[in-house]
Amino acid sequence: MTDVAIVGVGQSNFRELYANKDTPRDLYGLAADAFREALTDAGIEKDEVDGLLCTNLRYGRMADVLGLPNVRFVHDLEGTGRMSGIALQEACAIVRAGLADVVACVYATNGRSAQVRYGGEDDGPTTRYDTMYGMTSPGAYVALMYQRYRQVNGVPDDALAALAINNRRNAAANPVAVLQREIDRDDYLSARFIAEPLRKLDYCIINDGGVAFIVTTLDRARAMRKPPVRVAGTAGMGNLTNHYTSEDFFYSACHQVAGRLYRETGLGPEQMDCLQVYDNFLPTILFTLEGFAHAPKGGAWEWVQDGRVHREGPRPLNTSGGHTSESYMQGFALHVEAVRQVRGEAGERQVAGCETAQYMCASPIVTSHVLTADR
Numbered sequence: 001m002t003d004v005a006i007v008g009v010g011q012s013n014f015r016e017l018y019a020n021k022d023t024p025r026d027l028y029g030l031a032a033d034a035f036r037e038a039l040t041d042a043g044i045e046k047d048e049v050d051g052l053l054c055t056n057l058r059y060g061r062m063a064d065v066l067g068l069p070n071v072r073f074v075h076d077l078e079g080t081g082r083m084s085g086i087a088l089q090e091a092c093a094i095v096r097a098g099l100a101d102v103v104a105c106v107y108a109t110n111g112r113s114a115q116v117r118y119g120g121e122d123d124g125p126t127t128r129y130d131t132m133y134g135m136t137s138p139g140a141y142v143a144l145m146y147q148r149y150r151q152v153n154g155v156p157d158d159a160l161a162a163l164a165i166n167n168r169r170n171a172a173a174n175p176v177a178v179l180q181r182e183i184d185r186d187d188y189l190s191a192r193f194i195a196e197p198l199r200k201l202d203y204c205i206i207n208d209g210g211v212a213f214i215v216t217t218l219d220r221a222r223a224m225r226k227p228p229v230r231v232a233g234t235a236g237m238g239n240l241t242n243h244y245t246s247e248d249f250f251y252s253a254c255h256q257v258a259g260r261l262y263r264e265t266g267l268g269p270e271q272m273d274c275l276q277v278y279d280n281f282l283p284t285i286l287f288t289l290e291g292f293a294h295a296p297k298g299g300a301w302e303w304v305q306d307g308r309v310h311r312e313g314p315r316p317l318n319t320s321g322g323h324t325s326e327s328y329m330q331g332f333a334l335h336v337e338a339v340r341q342v343r344g345e346a347g348e349r350q351v352a353g354c355e356t357a358q359y360m361c362a363s364p365i366v367t368s369h370v371l372t373a374d375r
Helices: 014-018 027-042 059-066 083-097 125-131 138-153 161-171 185-190 251-265 283-291 332-343
Strands: 004-011 051-055 073-077 102-110 193-195 208-217 229-238 274-277 356-361 365-373
Touching (some): 004 332, 027 059, 027 102, 059 073, 073 083, 083 102, 083 229, 083 332, 083 356, 083 365, 138 283, 229 251, 274 283, 332 365
Parallel strands (some): 051 073, 274 356
Antiparallel strands (some): 004 208, 229 365
């Protein structure tokens, strides 16, 4: 099987964009800026890109904006957070199949400047039925799952505070993060409820920005500008219903994905130097850590306490600040952070000796990858 690697990454300055929500942001301009930065990072020209995967973007317009009318493989993915993992999986498969040699994955959102609310939309009979019961957004569904998780496992009211504090602490060391003021447990507990038991600090940010990363063969990557970050393994599977809920908190799907991924890479949870966990809402981190065998089932809320997930701790987590503090790029910026950690380019938030990073997404489509240094 052909080895593949990520060779270039680019993203917006999320903090700068967030400063003025009244300035209209063009999705395609944001994506193009990130793409240009990824090209520079890889040290290649745009004409070398012959595969284009677009998320939350229409491929026809995106290709025209980028000046890539004749790519060998192109399509777009829906604008949901589970798609960032799928985009990397597809890019790897495309390169391995020989359908394209250099694949760019691009994403953008203008949710803040467009004043998107992410909830209450009429998506058909199922949504209309759910709305009668207050289920108007993914946050409401996660709140319902977390309420059950708390009751089953005897979880205290402040259990998520450690994750909110950790994300903000990491964001304070990230110059492009939106929210950089550190918080404490009192700040967390004083935040208002959005969908009880979830507070405002348990929710992802709504912001603008673009992200891009470029995938090619490992052999080709070794001749490029930056050290390649090898995709050592990737796996995924669906956990699909009509609702954004899972009776076992996505555990069984995550468990199966984890088993395949760890067998493929020959690496286990204890060998991951940093974790990048899709955190649209903070309870999702607990569900993910348990499903991927980092924390005991039902016990992740205790496992994350006492600095275990700090960047100086044994299992550094969401080192850029995650979706609640850096930005909500629906998983894409977490991939960029994983690459930078493995390259040793994360500056003040760098995890010492980081050579492996695991991305995990617990959602209706579960995905995970292990990225490693090319040693």
